[in-house]
Amino acid sequence: MDLLTAPFEVDRRRRATPVVGALCVVGALMLGGVAGGQWLERQGGLGRELGLAVEGAAVHGGFIAQGLIITLAGRSAGAAIAVRMAGALLAAFLLGHLAPWGSLAFLLIPPLLVHECRGHPTLRRIGFLAPARPASLLVGFAVGTFLGGHLLITSSLTFGYAISVVTVAGYLSAVAYDVGANALSAEFLFRGALFSHWWRHWGFWGAAAVSTALTLVRYLLDPALPEAPEARAGAIVYLAALALGAAMLRAWSGSLVPGYLASVAFFAAYRALVVW
């Protein structure tokens, strides 16, 4: 029991770490990457593909980098991991844009992240570890499947959207993107670094509310989200439920994996929805 045994100094405060500065630098790099990607996009041809890849790598690599900075408190090892992950994401995006099955390269990103982070026990603090209860994996998958299935049924019944896999390659590429970039970076940053940090200071509901709100902002700013008002309203409902569910899973299981599985399952269903 640490209250009885651990040394305690009432006047000592944790040393401020240069986290905010590092986050600003990463934010600037993300914006720079997006701007550079858009410029490349406008060049057309191969530049367009390269630009999209740079944009994607900047955003998702930036999310992972921010998560690492918050968790590792600005340690240089985090920067090295972030650079390597951004490089791997850039390669996956490029492959995805250049080859029909190239997006499957995204499937290598999660094991790569695990490999890169294996020497950092501090990451256990954000739930970057296997869940103590294996059943939580099933629960996570069930939550994502329920929300995804519900989305398909409701939107097809309400708006008449079709449920269809146009091409298997396209569908699997989208799912691979969710596995290796979309769900991974969102869970790592919003549930991992941010929710875990705020949970320690504000309690569950405060942390869940703010991390869910930031998740919604991230997806509402995503140019890939359909612009139809009903689609945006639906996105708010489902993504809020998904983010809240992932926060609950993170708190219950102590791990990011169940929430990540829920996101992957949800987006796997979403990718089968044809919104026009």
Place this chain on the structure above:
Amino acid sequence: MVTAALGVLLAITAAMAWQGVVPISPLRHLYLVPVAWAALRGGARAGGLLGLMAAFFQMPLVLPAIERAGLTGAAVEGLVSLALPPAVGVLAGLLRDESRARARRLEALIEIERCLAREAPLPLRLDAAAAVVCRGLNATQVGLLVGTSAEMPALGSAPPGATLTPGSAVAWSLSTGRSVRSPDLATDGRFTLAGSPAPAPRRGLILPMDAGAGPVGALALEWRGEVAAGTDAAAAEIALHLALGIENARLTLRQRRFAEELEDKVAAATRRLREIDQAKSEFLSVVSHELRTPLTALEGFAELLLTRAVPPERAARFLRHIHVEARRLGRIVAELLDLSRLEVGVAPDLKREPLELAAHVERQLELFAGVHPAHRFSWKAEGALPALRADRDALDRVLQNLLSNAVKYSPRGGEVRVAARAAADGLVELRVEDEGVGIPTTELPRIFDKYVRIANQETTSVRGLGLGLSLVRALVEAHGGRIDVESAPGKGSVFRVILPA
């Protein structure tokens, strides 16, 4: 529970879909039944989850109808019916959680009081109370420390392997009487923790236990993960009750100890009374014997003188015997009179006059040496002795009693040493030392009591009433002095009399 409730929700949804009159199907109200049931059984989490599921189950039926008909009254009603189950689930669940928490807190308080009032050593009672606190507050670990000094090991209950370390947060709280709150021990800069960080926050709370008369200890609590709202207030309430319980336990303990001491004292007094009673009985028997002996002698010699023609020299001897026995009888009567005075608390009547102690001692020694030729007597005045202001007879009786005892309890040929010296503060110290059988240490406190005669095989033949030393003390104290004794079996005795000059 959740599976059954989900089944009911699905059945209602299926019935509504089959009925086809959504969004204002009267069946929608049925959603509230499993939701309320789940809320009452499982609290806000279960109620909210079931309510959310009810809303999600209705969506595919309500939303298409709204999309087709627009935002009509029925559509608004349908939207309300979407929002109602989660709201009811959460609110009913919160109420249930709150009432359950209150009930649990009340149960915990009663159980804590019961634990602390148990017939068991205090550490065991604290262990039991700590277990109740742990359950009542859903804590991971509980430490219950009694005492207020951080340097001293405090009595209490702690998880296995955990002991109070100086410099820890609990030690700080014990010494300052202040509380400590930490939302997460792992990231709290005030703590220096070893080991890898945990994925969930570890909340810490230390509350001084104070019932109003100052802290009696500290209650330390650790939680892993989420802590229910109102837990801090509940912990404060429990800490207060613990303080009251510990104070009560201490008072009970003190009262019990006091009662035990009182019982011991009453038993000792009863034992003493029995001894005195027995001593009085023995005293009566001794007095009868002591009076009868000289009376018999007086009677016998007087009868001889009256009834027979005794030659003058024999008659003179008989008369000397009669005289000795009459004096002995007189001494016994005088002692009995003094005793009766002492019994009623009247101090001996003293006629103080200036006296030379040395002259008195020398005269008494001369008399004793004449009567007891088998014993050796010595006298030593250590330096110049100041004159005493004392009662002549009383001083003689003090000396006679002490010398008589020294002779009676010494073997033949034993030496009786008397010494005197001027002590500090204008006092005079008189010592009477013998080489007798001595007095056991356990009997020394009783030696000056009335009727006390120390049982000893070597002195069974020694006659006496057990009043001599008691009278000596009364006479010495009446002069404003004091008397004490040093003795050991086989080593003789030293009686020391201190008298004011």
